[in-house]
Amino acid sequence: MTYLSIENVGISFTRAGRTNEVLRDVSVKIEKGEFVSLIGHSGCGKSTVLNIVAGLLKASTGGVLLEEKEVNSPGPDRAVVFQNHSLLPWLTVRENVALAVDKVFKGKKSKAERNAWIDHNLSLVNMTHAADRRPSEISGGMKQRVGIARALAMEPKVLLLDEPFGALDALTRAHLQDSLMDIHARLKNAVIMITHDVDEAVLLSDRIVMMTNGPSATVGEILTVDLARPRRRLDLVEDPTYTHARAAVLEFLYARHAKPAMAA
Amino acid sequence: MANTSTIAAPVVTVKASKPKRAPLVTRSTLNTIAKNLIPPVVVLIAFLVIWELLCSRPGAGLPPPSRVVTEAWDLIVDPFYDNGGTDKGLFWHILASIQRVALGFALATVMGILVGTLIGQSEWAMRGLDPIFQVLRTIPPLAWLPLSLAAFRDGQPSAIFVIFITSIWPIIINTAVGIRNIPQDYRNVSAVLRLNPLEFFAKIMLPSAAPYIFTGLRIGVGLSWLAIVAAEMLIGGVGIGFFIWDAWNSSHISEIIVALVYVGLIGFVLDRFVAFVGTLVTRGTATA
Numbered sequence: 001m002t003y004l005s006i007e008n009v010g011i012s013f014t015r016a017g018r019t020n021e022v023l024r025d026v027s028v029k030i031e032k033g034e035f036v037s038l039i040g041h042s043g044c045g046k047s048t049v050l051n052i053v054a055g056l057l058k059a060s061t062g063g064v065l066l067e068e069k070e071v072n073s074p075g076p077d078r079a080v081v082f083q084n085h086s087l088l089p090w091l092t093v094r095e096n097v098a099l100a101v102d103k104v105f106k107g108k109k110s111k112a113e114r115n116a117w118i119d120h121n122l123s124l125v126n127m128t129h130a131a132d133r134r135p136s137e138i139s140g141g142m143k144q145r146v147g148i149a150r151a152l153a154m155e156p157k158v159l160l161l162d163e164p165f166g167a168l169d170a171l172t173r174a175h176l177q178d179s180l181m182d183i184h185a186r187l188k189n190a191v192i193m194i195t196h197d198v199d200e201a202v203l204l205s206d207r208i209v210m211m212t213n214g215p216s217a218t219v220g221e222i223l224t225v226d227l228a229r230p231r232r233r234l235d236l237v238e239d240p241t242y243t244h245a246r247a248a249v250l251e252f253l254y255a256r257h258a259k260p261a262m263a264a
Numbered sequence: 265m266a267n268t269s270t271i272a273a274p275v276v277t278v279k280a281s282k283p284k285r286a287p288l289v290t291r292s293t294l295n296t297i298a299k300n301l302i303p304p305v306v307v308l309i310a311f312l313v314i315w316e317l318l319c320s321r322p323g324a325g326l327p328p329p330s331r332v333v334t335e336a337w338d339l340i341v342d343p344f345y346d347n348g349g350t351d352k353g354l355f356w357h358i359l360a361s362i363q364r365v366a367l368g369f370a371l372a373t374v375m376g377i378l379v380g381t382l383i384g385q386s387e388w389a390m391r392g393l394d395p396i397f398q399v400l401r402t403i404p405p406l407a408w409l410p411l412s413l414a415a416f417r418d419g420q421p422s423a424i425f426v427i428f429i430t431s432i433w434p435i436i437i438n439t440a441v442g443i444r445n446i447p448q449d450y451r452n453v454s455a456v457l458r459l460n461p462l463e464f465f466a467k468i469m470l471p472s473a474a475p476y477i478f479t480g481l482r483i484g485v486g487l488s489w490l491a492i493v494a495a496e497m498l499i500g501g502v503g504i505g506f507f508i509w510d511a512w513n514s515s516h517i518s519e520i521i522v523a524l525v526y527v528g529l530i531g532f533v534l535d536r537f538v539a540f541v542g543t544l545v546t547r548g549t550a551t552a
Contacts, residue, residue: 074458082449088450
């Protein structure tokens with residue numbers, strides 16, 4: 001039994017009478033606790049796949065099964081960390097997480113339990129110290145951490161990350177990748193992460209799903225990254241498995257599926 | 265010896281710096297106050313002097329400021345007198361007008377935000393209602409008065425209705441724009457959380473659209489104040505508009521001028537009050 005199954009998903013958008021097929025026959029099976037990255041050139045429909053799993057978009061063909069049940073609307077069991085954090089600017093850090101916790105666990109946990117759960121999730125991403133600040137008063141990396149805390153606080157079956165560190169500088173990104181690995185090691189959620197960063201994909205993932213270019217993008221190849229956990233970035237630099245995986249992804253992206261329209 | 269001197273030295277500097285610092289701060293605040301206050305005061309004095317010169321000639325239509333003050337002195341020094349009927353101090357007239365505005369404007373705020381939300385959310389409602397609203401909003405406030413008098417058969421609700429119908433359009437239009445500009449991200453967040461429509465309205469829509477809504481409210485309160493003075497001239501009773509009309513009928517031009525100063529000041533205060541509430545409410549949103 002597969003935990004999360006993306007089965008033959010295809011999607012087309014019709015605009016002004018012209019139908020544009022974005023995805024065709026995307027199939028990926030993900031086990032409980034597995035960390036899977038989606039990588040591909042921009043415009044290949046990675047985010048579309050994620051939005052379909054999240055339920056924010058409806059597939060034209062095929063579908064998504066989570067624990068054998070079809071997914072057709074958004075819900076907290078598939079929490080999303082959005083690329084641009086999407087924190088509500090009029091709420092403090094704590095209130096942003098509280099909005100999710102109070103909604104998802106209303107009736108299941110008491111007020112005190114919910115408060116403790118909010119605090120727990122803030123401390124998980126090391127944001128307890130800034131709990132009462134507003135998003136405009138904290139750095140980009142901190143906002144993204146709060147976004148992760150908000151998503152984790154929903155206790156999702158699958159955590160969906162849409163280029164979570166794309167807008168951050170390299171040092172902050174490395175730091176957050178380490179935190180994410182720690183959290184994943186502890187919680188063992190299934191994770192789907194979209195990225196365009198090859199090192200990030202290899203470092204974090206159990207498997208890397210490489211997508212071909214659109215239109216009609218699909219899964220080109222799936223690479224299993226056979227590295228023991230916990231992984232430490234410094235030890236991996238010279239590791240043959242790591243360098244081999246990295247080379248394989250680079251080869252796929254730049255030799256076999258180089259972006260054709262770059263010149264235009 | 266050396267020790268005592270080193271201890272004594274900082275004590276002296278602390279003592280010296282404390283009284284020095286306090287006047288420094290007040291001087292800079294005084295400077296900024298002066299910078300903001302001197303130009304309007306100078307302009308005001310110049311204006312009054314020119315007015316005095318122009319209207320002191322015999323046969324001038326309007327009284328000069330000096331005569332305004334002497335003639336309307338009772339009115340200026342005691343705004344709280346009440347001789348029964350409509351013979352009251354300016355405070356009571358202003359209060360009556362503000363009460364009408366408050367009621368009409370509050371109704372317009374509630375209705376305007378609800379209708380604006382509907383138009384902002386539903387393409388169909390926008391297509392259907394927008395053309396009608398674009399025509400209705402150009403109708404001058406006073407043109408509604410005969411109609412509302414016919415409907416309500418009483419001055420008080422008619423005046424409130426005129427305020428309502430005058431101030432609701434900018435509130436509706438600005439709310440709709442604010443709702444339409446809610447980022448897709450916030451909608452996605454609420455979809456993932458499965459917020460119900462009521463929670464979405466209260467927790468996402470209102471705060472997200474608040475800066476737009478308050479722009480509409482500010483325009484609306486300004487228009488209400490414009491409309492109430494004109495409406496009260498026609499419906500009578502207690503109110504600043506009626507007071508002005510009454511003064512005109514008794515040829516008390518000086519009283520009219522004093523009342524106009526009050527009307528202007530109150531309008532200014534109302535505008536600033538709504539703006540102030542807006543900055544309080546939209547603290548986080550504006551800097552997003």
